Amino acid sequence: ELSLKGRDMIELDEYSTEEIQFLLDSAIEIKRKQKNGEVYQPLKGKTIGLIFEKSSTRTRISFETGMFQLGGHALFLSKNDIQLGRGEPISDMAQVMSRYLDGLMIRTFGHDNVVNLAKYASIPVINGLSDMAHPCQVLADLQTVLEHKGKLKGLKMAFIGDGNNMAHSLLIGGAKMGMHVALASPKGYEADAGIVKLSEDIAAQTGGSITITQDPIEAAKDANVIYTDVWASMGFEEEQAQREVAFADYQVNEELVKAAKPDYLFLHCLPAHRGEEVSEGVIDGVNSVIFDQAENRLHAQKALMVALMA
Numbered sequence: 001e002l003s004l005k006g007r008d009m010i011e012l013d014e015y016s017t018e019e020i021q022f023l024l025d026s027a028i029e030i031k032r033k034q035k036n037g038e039v040y041q042p043l044k045g046k047t048i049g050l051i052f053e054k055s056s057t058r059t060r061i062s063f064e065t066g067m068f069q070l071g072g073h074a075l076f077l078s079k080n081d082i083q084l085g086r087g088e089p090i091s092d093m094a095q096v097m098s099r100y101l102d103g104l105m106i107r108t109f110g111h112d113n114v115v116n117l118a119k120y121a122s123i124p125v126i127n128g129l130s131d132m133a134h135p136c137q138v139l140a141d142l143q144t145v146l147e148h149k150g151k152l153k154g155l156k157m158a159f160i161g162d163g164n165n166m167a168h169s170l171l172i173g174g175a176k177m178g179m180h181v182a183l184a185s186p187k188g189y190e191a192d193a194g195i196v197k198l199s200e201d202i203a204a205q206t207g208g209s210i211t212i213t214q215d216p217i218e219a220a221k222d223a224n225v226i227y228t229d230v231w232a233s234m235g236f237e238e239e240q241a242q243r244e245v246a247f248a249d250y251q252v253n254e255e256l257v258k259a260a261k262p263d264y265l266f267l268h269c270l271p272a273h274r275g276e277e278v279s280e281g282v283i284d285g286v287n288s289v290i291f292d293q294a295e296n297r298l299h300a301q302k303a304l305m306v307a308l309m310a
Protein backbone atom coordinates (compact mmCIF):
# COMPACT_ATOMS: atom_id res chain seq x y z
CA GLU A 1 0.00 0.00 0.00
CA LEU A 2 1.20 3.40 -1.02
CA SER A 3 1.96 5.88 1.80
CA LEU A 4 2.17 9.66 1.49
CA LYS A 5 2.53 10.24 5.24
CA GLY A 6 4.63 13.26 6.16
CA ARG A 7 4.88 14.61 2.60
CA ASP A 8 4.24 18.23 1.58
CA MET A 9 1.92 19.29 -1.27
CA ILE A 10 3.63 22.26 -2.86
CA GLU A 11 2.90 21.38 -6.47
CA LEU A 12 1.71 18.21 -8.22
CA ASP A 13 5.02 17.63 -10.00
CA GLU A 14 6.40 16.08 -6.78
CA TYR A 15 3.76 13.34 -7.01
CA SER A 16 3.74 10.39 -9.38
CA THR A 17 0.79 9.53 -11.60
CA GLU A 18 0.05 6.58 -9.28
CA GLU A 19 0.14 8.82 -6.19
CA ILE A 20 -2.24 11.36 -7.78
CA GLN A 21 -4.55 8.54 -8.86
CA PHE A 22 -4.43 7.22 -5.28
CA LEU A 23 -5.50 10.66 -3.96
CA LEU A 24 -8.33 10.88 -6.50
CA ASP A 25 -9.60 7.37 -5.70
CA SER A 26 -9.40 8.18 -2.02
CA ALA A 27 -11.33 11.45 -2.56
CA ILE A 28 -14.09 9.56 -4.37
CA GLU A 29 -14.27 7.00 -1.56
CA ILE A 30 -14.32 9.72 1.14
CA LYS A 31 -17.12 11.46 -0.78
CA ARG A 32 -19.09 8.20 -0.92
CA LYS A 33 -18.68 7.72 2.84
CA GLN A 34 -19.89 11.25 3.54
CA LYS A 35 -22.93 10.88 1.25
CA ASN A 36 -23.75 7.60 3.07
CA GLY A 37 -23.57 9.32 6.43
CA GLU A 38 -20.63 7.14 7.54
CA VAL A 39 -18.49 8.66 10.29
CA TYR A 40 -14.83 8.64 9.25
CA GLN A 41 -12.46 10.31 11.70
CA PRO A 42 -8.86 9.21 11.09
CA LEU A 43 -7.59 12.67 12.16
CA LYS A 44 -9.14 12.66 15.63
CA GLY A 45 -7.02 14.81 17.94
CA LYS A 46 -5.02 16.36 15.08
CA THR A 47 -4.81 20.06 14.26
CA ILE A 48 -4.04 21.90 11.03
CA GLY A 49 -3.15 25.60 10.82
CA LEU A 50 -4.53 27.51 7.83
CA ILE A 51 -2.40 30.58 7.06
CA PHE A 52 -4.10 33.10 4.75
CA GLU A 53 -2.37 36.08 3.21
CA LYS A 54 -5.17 36.46 0.61
CA SER A 55 -8.97 36.18 0.58
CA SER A 56 -10.76 32.87 0.24
CA THR A 57 -14.24 31.41 0.24
CA ARG A 58 -13.81 27.79 -0.93
CA THR A 59 -10.34 27.01 0.39
CA ARG A 60 -11.01 28.19 3.91
CA ILE A 61 -14.44 26.62 4.23
CA SER A 62 -13.49 23.29 2.67
CA PHE A 63 -10.34 22.90 4.80
CA GLU A 64 -12.09 23.92 8.03
CA THR A 65 -15.14 21.76 7.40
CA GLY A 66 -13.11 18.88 6.04
CA MET A 67 -10.84 18.78 9.09
CA PHE A 68 -13.84 18.89 11.41
CA GLN A 69 -15.50 16.00 9.56
CA LEU A 70 -12.28 13.97 9.86
CA GLY A 71 -12.34 14.39 13.64
CA GLY A 72 -9.65 17.06 13.83
CA HIS A 73 -9.48 20.80 14.35
CA ALA A 74 -8.53 23.63 11.99
CA LEU A 75 -7.19 27.05 12.99
CA PHE A 76 -7.80 29.99 10.69
CA LEU A 77 -4.65 32.15 10.83
CA SER A 78 -5.07 35.38 8.92
CA LYS A 79 -1.76 37.07 8.09
CA ASN A 80 -2.56 40.25 9.94
CA ASP A 81 -3.60 38.43 13.09
CA ILE A 82 -0.35 36.48 13.43
CA GLN A 83 3.14 37.91 13.74
CA LEU A 84 3.82 37.14 10.05
CA GLY A 85 2.10 40.45 9.29
CA ARG A 86 4.69 42.20 11.50
CA GLY A 87 7.60 40.49 9.88
CA GLU A 88 8.23 37.35 11.95
CA PRO A 89 10.48 35.22 9.76
CA ILE A 90 8.77 32.27 8.05
CA SER A 91 11.59 30.03 9.26
CA ASP A 92 10.88 30.82 12.94
CA MET A 93 7.13 30.59 12.43
CA ALA A 94 7.50 27.20 10.72
CA GLN A 95 9.53 25.77 13.58
CA VAL A 96 7.23 27.16 16.28
CA MET A 97 4.05 26.00 14.56
CA SER A 98 5.56 22.54 14.06
CA ARG A 99 5.67 22.21 17.87
CA TYR A 100 1.89 22.75 18.14
CA LEU A 101 0.29 21.50 14.95
CA ASP A 102 0.14 18.33 12.84
CA GLY A 103 -0.12 20.09 9.48
CA LEU A 104 -0.10 23.51 7.81
CA MET A 105 -1.79 25.02 4.82
CA ILE A 106 -0.67 28.37 3.43
CA ARG A 107 -2.24 30.73 0.89
CA THR A 108 0.30 33.37 -0.03
CA PHE A 109 1.62 35.56 -2.85
CA GLY A 110 5.22 34.44 -3.27
CA HIS A 111 5.66 30.75 -4.02
CA ASP A 112 8.97 30.88 -2.13
CA ASN A 113 6.96 31.45 1.07
CA VAL A 114 5.38 28.00 0.60
CA VAL A 115 8.76 26.46 -0.19
CA ASN A 116 10.38 28.08 2.85
CA LEU A 117 7.57 27.12 5.18
CA ALA A 118 7.93 23.50 4.03
CA LYS A 119 11.70 23.68 4.33
CA TYR A 120 11.64 24.75 7.98
CA ALA A 121 8.49 22.94 9.16
CA SER A 122 8.74 19.37 10.37
CA ILE A 123 5.04 18.79 9.61
CA PRO A 124 3.32 18.49 6.19
CA VAL A 125 2.80 21.81 4.37
CA ILE A 126 0.02 22.17 1.81
CA ASN A 127 -0.03 24.94 -0.80
CA GLY A 128 -3.49 26.52 -0.64
CA LEU A 129 -2.60 28.81 -3.59
CA SER A 130 0.45 30.85 -4.43
CA ASP A 131 1.13 33.09 -7.41
CA MET A 132 2.67 30.03 -9.11
CA ALA A 133 0.41 27.12 -8.25
CA HIS A 134 -2.93 25.89 -6.94
CA PRO A 135 -2.56 22.11 -6.59
CA CYS A 136 -5.53 21.55 -4.24
CA GLN A 137 -7.84 23.07 -6.82
CA VAL A 138 -6.46 20.79 -9.53
CA LEU A 139 -6.95 17.67 -7.40
CA ALA A 140 -10.63 18.65 -7.14
CA ASP A 141 -10.75 19.43 -10.87
CA LEU A 142 -9.28 16.08 -11.85
CA GLN A 143 -11.70 14.33 -9.50
CA THR A 144 -14.60 16.17 -11.15
CA VAL A 145 -13.53 15.23 -14.68
CA LEU A 146 -12.93 11.62 -13.62
CA GLU A 147 -16.41 11.42 -12.08
CA HIS A 148 -18.10 12.85 -15.15
CA LYS A 149 -16.02 11.17 -17.86
CA GLY A 150 -14.89 7.96 -16.18
CA LYS A 151 -11.26 8.54 -17.15
CA LEU A 152 -8.58 11.22 -17.53
CA LYS A 153 -5.95 9.68 -19.79
CA GLY A 154 -6.35 10.74 -23.41
CA LEU A 155 -8.85 13.53 -22.73
CA LYS A 156 -8.18 17.02 -24.07
CA MET A 157 -8.36 19.85 -21.56
CA ALA A 158 -8.23 23.43 -22.84
CA PHE A 159 -7.42 26.36 -20.57
CA ILE A 160 -8.36 29.71 -22.11
CA GLY A 161 -6.92 32.80 -20.45
CA ASP A 162 -4.17 34.01 -18.17
CA GLY A 163 -1.04 31.85 -17.86
CA ASN A 164 -1.49 32.03 -14.09
CA ASN A 165 -1.34 29.72 -11.07
CA MET A 166 -4.36 27.74 -12.34
CA ALA A 167 -2.85 27.33 -15.80
CA HIS A 168 0.41 26.11 -14.24
CA SER A 169 -1.14 23.51 -11.98
CA LEU A 170 -3.48 22.29 -14.74
CA LEU A 171 -0.53 21.89 -17.11
CA ILE A 172 1.33 19.80 -14.56
CA GLY A 173 -1.64 17.86 -13.17
CA GLY A 174 -3.11 17.20 -16.62
CA ALA A 175 0.25 16.04 -17.97
CA LYS A 176 0.73 13.72 -14.97
CA MET A 177 -2.57 12.04 -15.78
CA GLY A 178 -1.82 11.60 -19.49
CA MET A 179 -4.18 14.34 -20.67
CA HIS A 180 -3.70 16.58 -23.70
CA VAL A 181 -3.53 20.07 -22.21
CA ALA A 182 -3.92 23.07 -24.52
CA LEU A 183 -3.34 26.57 -23.18
CA ALA A 184 -4.42 29.67 -25.10
CA SER A 185 -3.18 32.97 -23.65
CA PRO A 186 -2.73 36.42 -25.17
CA LYS A 187 0.72 37.79 -25.82
CA GLY A 188 2.33 39.00 -22.62
CA TYR A 189 0.24 36.73 -20.41
CA GLU A 190 1.84 33.37 -21.21
CA ALA A 191 2.49 30.66 -18.65
CA ASP A 192 5.91 30.44 -17.01
CA ALA A 193 8.37 28.92 -19.49
CA GLY A 194 9.92 26.64 -16.87
CA ILE A 195 6.51 25.19 -15.95
CA VAL A 196 5.67 24.65 -19.64
CA LYS A 197 8.95 22.76 -20.12
CA LEU A 198 8.35 20.72 -16.98
CA SER A 199 4.84 19.79 -18.10
CA GLU A 200 6.13 18.83 -21.57
CA ASP A 201 8.69 16.53 -19.97
CA ILE A 202 5.98 14.97 -17.80
CA ALA A 203 3.61 14.55 -20.77
CA ALA A 204 6.37 12.78 -22.71
CA GLN A 205 6.43 10.15 -19.94
CA THR A 206 2.66 9.70 -19.59
CA GLY A 207 1.43 9.78 -23.20
CA GLY A 208 -0.14 13.20 -22.74
CA SER A 209 0.76 16.37 -24.62
CA ILE A 210 1.05 20.12 -24.15
CA THR A 211 -0.04 22.72 -26.71
CA ILE A 212 0.73 26.40 -26.15
CA THR A 213 -1.02 28.83 -28.48
CA GLN A 214 -2.46 32.33 -28.72
CA ASP A 215 -5.51 30.96 -30.57
CA PRO A 216 -8.47 30.11 -28.29
CA ILE A 217 -10.24 28.19 -31.06
CA GLU A 218 -7.21 25.99 -31.66
CA ALA A 219 -7.07 25.23 -27.93
CA ALA A 220 -10.81 24.58 -27.66
CA LYS A 221 -10.96 22.38 -30.79
CA ASP A 222 -12.42 18.94 -29.90
CA ALA A 223 -11.75 19.58 -26.20
CA ASN A 224 -13.43 17.37 -23.60
CA VAL A 225 -12.87 20.02 -20.92
CA ILE A 226 -12.90 23.80 -21.26
CA TYR A 227 -11.47 25.68 -18.30
CA THR A 228 -11.07 29.35 -17.60
CA ASP A 229 -10.22 31.65 -14.69
CA VAL A 230 -10.40 35.36 -13.94
CA TRP A 231 -8.31 37.71 -16.09
CA ALA A 232 -6.89 39.53 -13.07
CA SER A 233 -5.89 37.24 -10.20
CA MET A 234 -5.56 38.30 -6.58
CA GLY A 235 -2.73 40.80 -6.39
CA PHE A 236 -3.27 42.02 -9.99
CA GLU A 237 -6.47 44.00 -9.39
CA GLU A 238 -4.92 47.28 -10.49
CA GLU A 239 -4.29 45.76 -13.95
CA GLN A 240 -8.01 44.97 -14.42
CA ALA A 241 -8.66 47.62 -17.12
CA GLN A 242 -5.60 46.82 -19.22
CA ARG A 243 -6.29 43.10 -18.90
CA GLU A 244 -9.87 43.53 -20.11
CA VAL A 245 -8.40 44.88 -23.35
CA ALA A 246 -5.71 42.18 -23.67
CA PHE A 247 -8.16 39.33 -23.00
CA ALA A 248 -11.11 40.67 -25.03
CA ASP A 249 -10.87 37.82 -27.58
CA TYR A 250 -10.44 35.16 -24.91
CA GLN A 251 -13.94 34.96 -23.48
CA VAL A 252 -15.35 31.43 -23.18
CA ASN A 253 -18.75 31.91 -24.77
CA GLU A 254 -21.34 30.08 -26.88
CA GLU A 255 -19.32 30.76 -30.04
CA LEU A 256 -16.02 29.39 -28.69
CA VAL A 257 -17.49 26.22 -27.18
CA LYS A 258 -18.83 25.23 -30.62
CA ALA A 259 -15.25 24.14 -31.30
CA ALA A 260 -15.30 21.71 -28.34
CA LYS A 261 -16.83 18.22 -28.20
CA PRO A 262 -20.63 18.47 -27.83
CA ASP A 263 -20.42 16.79 -24.40
CA TYR A 264 -17.56 19.00 -23.17
CA LEU A 265 -17.39 19.93 -19.49
CA PHE A 266 -17.02 23.56 -18.45
CA LEU A 267 -14.84 24.12 -15.39
CA HIS A 268 -13.91 27.27 -13.47
CA CYS A 269 -12.10 27.33 -10.12
CA LEU A 270 -14.29 30.29 -9.00
CA PRO A 271 -14.75 33.05 -8.08
CA ALA A 272 -15.93 33.96 -11.60
CA HIS A 273 -16.54 37.27 -13.29
CA ARG A 274 -19.62 36.40 -15.34
CA GLY A 275 -19.63 38.28 -18.63
CA GLU A 276 -15.83 38.70 -18.61
CA GLU A 277 -13.83 35.48 -18.92
CA VAL A 278 -17.01 33.44 -19.39
CA SER A 279 -20.49 34.22 -20.69
CA GLU A 280 -23.53 33.64 -18.47
CA GLY A 281 -24.82 31.11 -20.99
CA VAL A 282 -21.74 28.91 -20.70
CA ILE A 283 -21.16 29.10 -16.95
CA ASP A 284 -24.83 28.47 -16.21
CA GLY A 285 -25.30 26.06 -19.11
CA VAL A 286 -25.86 22.28 -19.07
CA ASN A 287 -22.17 21.48 -19.64
CA SER A 288 -21.04 23.47 -16.62
CA VAL A 289 -19.94 21.43 -13.58
CA ILE A 290 -18.63 24.33 -11.49
CA PHE A 291 -20.54 23.41 -8.35
CA ASP A 292 -19.49 19.75 -8.43
CA GLN A 293 -15.99 21.10 -8.84
CA ALA A 294 -16.33 23.46 -5.86
CA GLU A 295 -17.82 20.65 -3.75
CA ASN A 296 -14.92 18.38 -4.62
CA ARG A 297 -12.48 20.77 -2.94
CA LEU A 298 -13.88 19.34 0.30
CA HIS A 299 -13.47 15.69 -0.66
CA ALA A 300 -10.11 16.04 -2.41
CA GLN A 301 -8.58 17.98 0.50
CA LYS A 302 -9.94 15.50 3.03
CA ALA A 303 -8.20 12.78 1.06
CA LEU A 304 -5.03 14.85 0.97
CA MET A 305 -5.05 15.62 4.72
CA VAL A 306 -5.66 11.96 5.57
CA ALA A 307 -2.87 10.83 3.23
CA LEU A 308 -0.32 13.31 4.59
CA MET A 309 -1.35 13.54 8.23
CA ALA A 310 -3.02 10.30 9.42
Ligand code: CP
Binding pocket: 055, 056, 057, 058, 059, 060, 129, 137, 269, 270, 271
Ligand atom coordinates in the same frame (compact mmCIF):
# COMPACT_ATOMS: atom_id res chain seq x y z
N1 CP B 1 -11.05 28.34 -6.03
C1 CP B 1 -10.61 28.86 -4.86
O1 CP B 1 -9.50 28.57 -4.40
O2 CP B 1 -11.51 29.64 -4.24
P1 CP B 1 -11.26 30.61 -2.98
O3 CP B 1 -10.31 31.69 -3.43
O4 CP B 1 -12.61 31.10 -2.62
O5 CP B 1 -10.64 29.79 -1.88
Ligand code: NVA
Binding pocket: 129, 164, 165, 166, 229, 230, 232, 233, 234, 269, 270, 271
Ligand atom coordinates in the same frame (compact mmCIF):
# COMPACT_ATOMS: atom_id res chain seq x y z
N1 NVA C 1 -6.05 32.75 -10.39
C1 NVA C 1 -6.94 33.08 -9.29
C2 NVA C 1 -7.47 31.83 -8.65
C3 NVA C 1 -8.39 32.06 -7.50
C4 NVA C 1 -8.85 30.77 -6.86
C5 NVA C 1 -6.18 33.95 -8.30
O1 NVA C 1 -5.01 33.65 -8.02
O2 NVA C 1 -6.75 34.92 -7.81
